[in-house]
Amino acid sequence: MIAALLEDKHLEELLRARVRQLLESGQISLFLGYERQESLPGILPSSVPCIIRDPSDVARLVFDRVCHRSLVKYLLDLPTGGDSKERRAGLVVRGCDSLALQRLIQDHRVSREEVYLLGIPCTGMVDKRKLSKVYPQSPSVSLESILDDTCLGCDTHNPVIYDELLCEKVSEAPSSVVDFVQVRRLEALSPDERYKVWEAEFSRCIRCFACRNVCPACDCRQCTLESNDPGWITKHTSISEQFMFHFIRAFHVAGRCVGCGECERVCPMGINIGELNRKFMKDIRELFGRDNPKMPRDVEPLGKFNPDDPEEFL
Amino acid sequence: MSQHEQWQPLIVAFCCNWCSYAGADLAGTSRLEYPPSIRIIRVPCSGRINPQFVVRAFQRGADGVLVAGCHPGDCHYSTGNFFARRRFLLATRFLEYLGIEPERFEVRWISGSEGQKFADVVRELTERVRKLGPAWKLRDAV
Numbered sequence: 001m002i003a004a005l006l007e008d009k010h011l012e013e014l015l016r017a018r019v020r021q022l023l024e025s026g027q028i029s030l031f032l033g034y035e036r037q038e039s040l041p042g043i044l045p046s047s048v049p050c051i052i053r054d055p056s057d058v059a060r061l062v063f064d065r066v067c068h069r070s071l072v073k074y075l076l077d078l079p080t081g082g083d084s085k086e087r088r089a090g091l092v093v094r095g096c097d098s099l100a101l102q103r104l105i106q107d108h109r110v111s112r113e114e115v116y117l118l119g120i121p122c123t124g125m126v127d128k129r130k131l132s133k134v135y136p137q138s139p140s141v142s143l144e145s146i147l148d149d150t151c152l153g154c155d156t157h158n159p160v161i162y163d164e165l166l167c168e169k170v171s172e173a174p175s176s177v178v179d180f181v182q183v184r185r186l187e188a189l190s191p192d193e194r195y196k197v198w199e200a201e202f203s204r205c206i207r208c209f210a211c212r213n214v215c216p217a218c219d220c221r222q223c224t225l226e227s228n229d230p231g232w233i234t235k236h237t238s239i240s241e242q243f244m245f246h247f248i249r250a251f252h253v254a255g256r257c258v259g260c261g262e263c264e265r266v267c268p269m270g271i272n273i274g275e276l277n278r279k280f281m282k283d284i285r286e287l288f289g290r291d292n293p294k295m296p297r298d299v300e301p302l303g304k305f306n307p308d309d310p311e312e313f314l
Numbered sequence: 315m316s317q318h319e320q321w322q323p324l325i326v327a328f329c330c331n332w333c334s335y336a337g338a339d340l341a342g343t344s345r346l347e348y349p350p351s352i353r354i355i356r357v358p359c360s361g362r363i364n365p366q367f368v369v370r371a372f373q374r375g376a377d378g379v380l381v382a383g384c385h386p387g388d389c390h391y392s393t394g395n396f397f398a399r400r401r402f403l404l405a406t407r408f409l410e411y412l413g414i415e416p417e418r419f420e421v422r423w424i425s426g427s428e429g430q431k432f433a434d435v436v437r438e439l440t441e442r443v444r445k446l447g448p449a450w451k452l453r454d455a456v
Binding site for chain 1: 365366369370373385386387393396397399400401402403404405406407408410411412413414415416421422423451452453454455
């Protein structure tokens with residue numbers, strides 16, 4: 001049954017017990033986790049982020065395969081100042097979350113001492129769009145068939161930073177992201193055809209900024225997209241402005257994107273923003289060699305150079 | 315003369331102050347001939363050129379865009395053009411990925427003594443863009 005595919009009761013119990021201990025001992029002052037959203041029978045199950053401050057509330061915590069939202073960006077909204085120990089936050093991190101958190105730490109937006117990380121090796125989250133096609137009646141559905149595409153291509157199942165792991169590490173299967181199938185398909189088209197593809201995608205954009213808000217690489221204190229001077233974009237939704245918006249967003253995370261796929265999942269209009277990020281990922285690997293995003297202090301590719309970089313402009 | 319031959323493309327060039335702008339100057343003082351299609355915007359360094367400038371130029375009427383800076387190793391600020399090189403290796407590919415014809419956008423290193431090269435680059439770029447016709451992609455619909 002689908003419910004059994006989605007849940008892991010044992011892991012949930014472990015999580016609740018550990019969070020209770022941490023809160024009671026005062027090691028953390030709050031915990032960022034997920035809780036089950038009330039849903040009617042036949043409606044898709046959903047887990048939403050929640051903040052637990054009281055140890056008696058830990059029963060609300062869940063962890064299953066529909067915990068989509070990454071929690072790390074919420075850290076930026078927590079109050080700052082004062083003793084960092086007193087406002088230490090705990091949170092669960094999967095592989096992609098840990099890369100995202102590392103990005104915030106590298107950008108000095110979060111300090112490592114401020115967070116206590118419960119690592120959960122993750123074997124993938126479920127794609128809600130795929131799930132909705134088989135839910136609730138599902139005699140035989142394989143987990144593989146409803147997993148999120150980003151998770152299917154994941155090469156970082158295990159968290160790269162954590163304070164403790166809640167379960168055994170899983171083996172890192174060879175990633176299919178390196179194939180960049182969609183990017184290559186688009187590259188094979190003519191410029192006019194490609195323009196039509198992106199025109200169709202971008203014209204659906206409602207400029208809700210959800211992709212920016214959710215992105216761990218988009219962590220500037222002041223965003224150029226909200227600036228009136230220089231006003232790179234206005235409130236027009238002409239196709240020209242849409243191209244500019246997506247150009248700016250994609251270029252600003254080039255070499256910084258951790259490939260978590262949150263921007264694609266969060267987009268209410270289903271725009272395949274990820275193919276822009278993956279294009280940069282592919283080119284950076286081809287031109288400058290592969291950076292190891294798992295290294296904690298690696299400078300981003302556009303923040304450094306090599307005198308022997310490819311020369312095409314002579 | 316057909317209408318297409320009469321049409322003069324508009325090329326926006328971002329030239330670094332220390333090399334490429336001096337190269338353009340040399341082309342002028344040497345009385346070298348090149349098409350009047352070009353509008354030069356002088357910037358302190360090729361490292362100053364944000365790829366958004368290129369998109370903005372296409373939005374506001376450019377048919378082609380040239381980015382020019384000092385040769386790697388010659389930068390007045392030592393390393394600005396090395397950063398620019400990485401940035402524009404990606405930007406050229408990304409603009410192409412979005413559907414802009416690669417012929418419309420060019421990055422070249424032009425030193426202060428390369429007046430002839432400046433004139434040649436402008437002539438070649440202008441001819442390529444002329445063959446493609448007016449740019450309409452990314453254009454502001456005003």
